[in-house]
Amino acid sequence: MRPAPKWTEFPRYPVVAGTAILAVVVTIAWWSKLDVSPLFETAMIRRGELWRLITSIFPHTNLLHLAFNIYWLWVFGTLVEQVYGHFRTAALIALFALGSSSFEFAFSLGGVGLSGVGYGLFGFLWVLSRHDERFRDAIDQKTIQLFVIWFFFCIATTVMHIFSVGNIAHGAGMVFGVLTGAAIVYPHRRTLIVAGIGAILLIGWWGSTLGRPRINLSGKAGYEEGRWGYDALQANRNQEAVRWLRDAVVYQPKLPVYWFDLGIAYQRLGNKAAAQDAYQRAHALAPNKAEYSEPALN
Numbered sequence: 125m126r127p128a129p130k131w132t133e134f135p136r137y138p139v140v141a142g143t144a145i146l147a148v149v150v151t152i153a154w155w156s157k158l159d160v161s162p163l164f165e166t167a168m169i170r171r172g173e174l175w176r177l178i179t180s181i182f183p184h185t186n187l188l189h190l191a192f193n194i195y196w197l198w199v200f201g202t203l204v205e206q207v208y209g210h211f212r213t214a215a216l217i218a219l220f221a222l223g224s225s226s227f228e229f230a231f232s233l234g235g236v237g238l239s240g241v242g243y244g245l246f247g248f249l250w251v252l253s254r255h256d257e258r259f260r261d262a263i264d265q266k267t268i269q270l271f272v273i274w275f276f277f278c279i280a281t282t283v284m285h286i287f288s289v290g291n292i293a294h295g296a297g298m299v300f301g302v303l304t305g306a307a308i309v310y311p312h313r314r315t316l317i318v319a320g321i322g323a324i325l326l327i328g329w330w331g332s333t334l335g336r337p338r339i340n341l342s343g344k345a346g347y348e349e350g351r352w353g354y355d356a357l358q359a360n361r362n363q364e365a366v367r368w369l370r371d372a373v374v375y376q377p378k379l380p381v382y383w384f385d386l387g388i389a390y391q392r393l394g395n396k397a398a399a400q401d402a403y404q405r406a407h408a409l410a411p412n413k414a415e416y417s418e419p420a421l422n
Contacts, residue, residue, distance in 0.1 A: 125264040128199040139213045140201035143181075144194045147238060150182035151190050165225060165234030167348045167371070170333050177225040177332065178218060183236040193238035200245035200262075207258050216304065219321075220244025223328055224297035228290050230331030231341045235290035240297035246271050247301025255309035299324070337374035346375025350382050357385055365389040373405075380409040380416045 134141035154160045163179040184190035205213040224240025250268065252259040275298075278289035300321065307317040331339055337346070353368030369386040376382060387402030406416040 125267055126203065126261045129202050131198075133202075137202045137205045139210045139217065140197060140205050143201070143217060143238075144197055147182045147184060147190065147194060147197075151184045154183045164236065165229045167352070167368075169229060170336060170371070174329075174333075177229065178221045180225050180234065180236050181221045181238050181241055184238075185236060189237055193242055196242045197238055197245070200242070200249055203249065203259070203262055204245065216244070216248065217241055219304065219325075220248075220297050220300055223300040223325055224290075224293040226325070226328030226332040227296035228293035230328060230336055230339060231292050232290070233342050233344060235293055237290065239290055240293035243271070243275075243294045243297035244301035244304075247298040248305045249301075251302055251305025251309060296328070337371055340375065346372045346379075346382075349375065350379070350385075353382070353389070354385055357389055360392075362389045362392040366393065373402075378409060380406040380413070383409065384416050 129137070150160055150163065160183060162173075163176065163182060165176050165180045166173075169176050184193065201213065201217070204216060208216075220241045220243075224244060225234070228235050228240065246263070246267075249259055249262040253262045275291070275294055278294065279291050281287050282289050282291055303317055303321050303324075307314050307321065310317065349368045350372035353365045353372055356362070356365035356368060366386065366389045369382055369389060372382040373379075373386060383402045383406035387399045387406065390396075390399035390402055403416075410416045
């Protein structure tokens with residue numbers, strides 16, 4: 125495998141070095157208790173804050189997480205930037221970030237870190253190393269084994285509740301990387317492959333925004349929306365409360381508290397029919413709890 129450049133050569137790779145520096149700075153700021161919440165994947169993505177799908181690559185949870193991702197970003201990314209230049213490297217990092225993060229948020233709870241980008245670069249170089257002499261020694265067999273073993277190891281730790289990992293981001297990043305590499309090495313099929321990449325990106329966008337309440341597999345989604353809906357209700361921002369609580373009851377239709385809060389919001393807005401329906405659903409889910417008894421509507 126080709127040796128990576130020395131760290132002192134970072135001025136030659138402004139995109140990769142800049143991404144790494146941003147990751148370090150944002151992570152340290154987060155660890156220092158500074159507010160970096162606008163960068164995280166949250167339900168605000170479904171309110172138009174799509175930049176979170178990219179900015180969520182910068183925070184990292186711990187030193188090992190940060191060091192591992194920065195190392196492979198440097199090993200893979202510098203080679204790509206050397207061959208394809210700064211603009212295309214930036215575009216690839218953005219593509220892998222957006223693609224991996226959108227699927228992670230769509231089907232799970234969302235995550236942080238550069239792992240999806242790392243797997244995207246790995247998949248990209250894995251394809252190119254077999255078809256392009258400039259990348260012939262980009263990835264060796266040991267590196268392939270490492271990334272494959274790490275992929276399944278992370279799935280195992282997540283399933284066994286040892287520690288959670290963004291496995292969907294890893295897989296999605298890999299898919300985007302392989303397809304992007306294939307678009308380059310198979311020019312006669314490029315239009316079809318690029319169309320496929322666009323279609324998959326569109327699915328990720330839909331899944332992380334409009335479709336998320338219906339396809340999310342985590343079983344833990346909706347609590348954020350429920351909390352924000354309750355906070356809006358407390359502040360008498362009833363229209364906002366309705367928006368959040370309607371999402372919450374799609375994610376968690378068996379939690380009576382969300383239906384009851386939604387009924388209050390509807391009642392305050394004068395929508396008696398919707399309020400009555402929400403109250404009835406709350407009471408049906410918890411008929412023995414007095415706090416969810418159907419109130420009289422004036």
